[in-house]
Amino acid sequence: MDNETPRTIQSVERACAILEKIHQDREVTLTDLAEDIDLSLGSLQTYMNTLCRCGFVVKESRTYSLAPQFLIYGEQVRNTLPLYHVGRKVVDNMAHETGYNAHLITDHNGREVTLYQSFGEDSVGTDLYIWHQAKLEWQLHWSASGKAILAHLPEKQVRSVIRENGLQRRTPHTxxxxxxxxxxxxxxxxxxxxxxxxxxxxxxRAVAAPIHDQQERLLGSVSLSAPKSELPDDRFYDELPNYVMNKANIIQVELQARDVNEE
Amino acid sequence: MDNETPRTIQSVERACAILEKIHQDREVTLTDLAEDIDLSLGSLQTYMNTLCRCGFVVKESRTYSLAPQFLIYGEQVRNTLPLYHVGRKVVDNMAHETGYNAHLITDHNGREVTLYQSFGEDSVGTDLYIWHQAKLEWQLHWSASGKAILAHLPEKQVRSVIRENGLQRRTPHTxxxxxxxxxxxxxxxxxxxxxxxxxxxxxxRAVAAPIHDQQERLLGSVSLSAPKSELPDDRFYDELPNYVMNKANIIQVELQARDVNEE
Incomplete structure (x- = not known):
């Protein structure tokens, strides 16, 4: 069996594709779904009845959207990661000390996942960062936190992420x-x-440093972002990198202290 | 068809039951799953292959847990609610002004869902509140925010929530x-x-006020919680209720301003 593709269940794959379509479009009708998913309206109706009954989808008049259950399951994902619990305090501290935006990032299938972020007094672009958390398409190669992660993944994995996602342009500097x-x-x-x-x-502009665990496994990265006017060259190239690396260092030590404590 | 139970798809229901079991136990092996889900280990393996391939579950050695995709989908649920965007700033403000814990709550199938919370300087019980967000079992009848919601649901719906969930005791005062x-x-x-x-x-102790939209539909509630030592009777019964109702009022006005703006 090892060299074969593992068996999967088509109806479950379809249900997942429906959820992904709802995620992409935020809300959909049966007709919208039928454009992307190759099923009759009657079959789609049966899928939607099932997903509503299981609590994953909510229906309002003719429109379906993702249910609050995702929020609860998602908070569990966040809460089971020691990186979140340790990093949360450090990130709040960074935002407070600098006035900028501070982020704690991890990766999933080559995409950025925001575990936590905190907005300082001089915070700029807050709306973007809040929405950012809800998007699967956020790529690793265009951000400091993402590049800090990519730099510490095996080359083979980086090449496969690029093959899968491409290297989309965001600005002339990407x-x-x-x-x-x-x-x-x-x-x-x-x-x-x-x-x-x-x-x-x-x-x-943004500066990020990677975070590793005791076994030198990559867990994620921590970063600060601010408008260029706040980060002139001396601050951006000389001061901030040390500051961010020190914070990554603190998170790493706290994680190890926690591990030792739980042994 | 109206009086019949709508048709559903058994394999999708099973996949959802598997996800719920993983959520309850945080991480499971195939053998753990087999205890609750009436399927052979081989069939369960096929389900898990499918859920892993679709990005909803991650496998580490023999253990399965929920994938970061839930975090991203969950943030979308949060972000599509105007109540979150408007309430976030007010809740931060409440925590800052009082030093207590401030919460923005909505409901899903008779359970509490935390949309946002902010911890003040004198914050107590932070760990509980952080974990709280990841739990489906949090019931409406034992909290101020939950009771503020229950009080504004139709009686029939409250009775059905009670029938479904019971009225579980948390303390001698529940x-x-x-x-x-x-x-x-x-x-x-x-x-x-x-x-x-x-x-x-x-x-x-906690104090909560309900939040309605322009059409008087209930959206959720906003609350403050603090240890009894911080909330002696005069503060708890006299001062704080007005403070919290004023904040609910601000959120309601901001929501309507937003609605008018988007017309």
């Missing part, structure tokens, strides 16, 4: 060439931090 | 008698706010 990205990841590993110089949003 | 609860809900409607006097956690 790295969209595979070899340029690999050179950048090499530099990130050498210097210990990643920079995003208007690669995600024009006018926005 | 209301566990149906008619006592209905008297309490009547009082909450008259006075415009709900109190929780050590009904959820011994030593903890």
């Amino acid at each position: 790295i969209t060439d595979e070899e340029t990205l690999f050179t950048e990841l090499e530099r990130i590993r050498e210097q210990g931090y990643a920079l995003n110089d208007e690669e995600e949003i024009s006018g926005l | 209301i566990t008698d149906e008619e006592t609860l209905f008297t309490e809900l009547e009082r909450i409607r008259e006075q415009g706010y709900a109190l929780n006097d050590e009904e959820e956690i011994s030593g903890l």
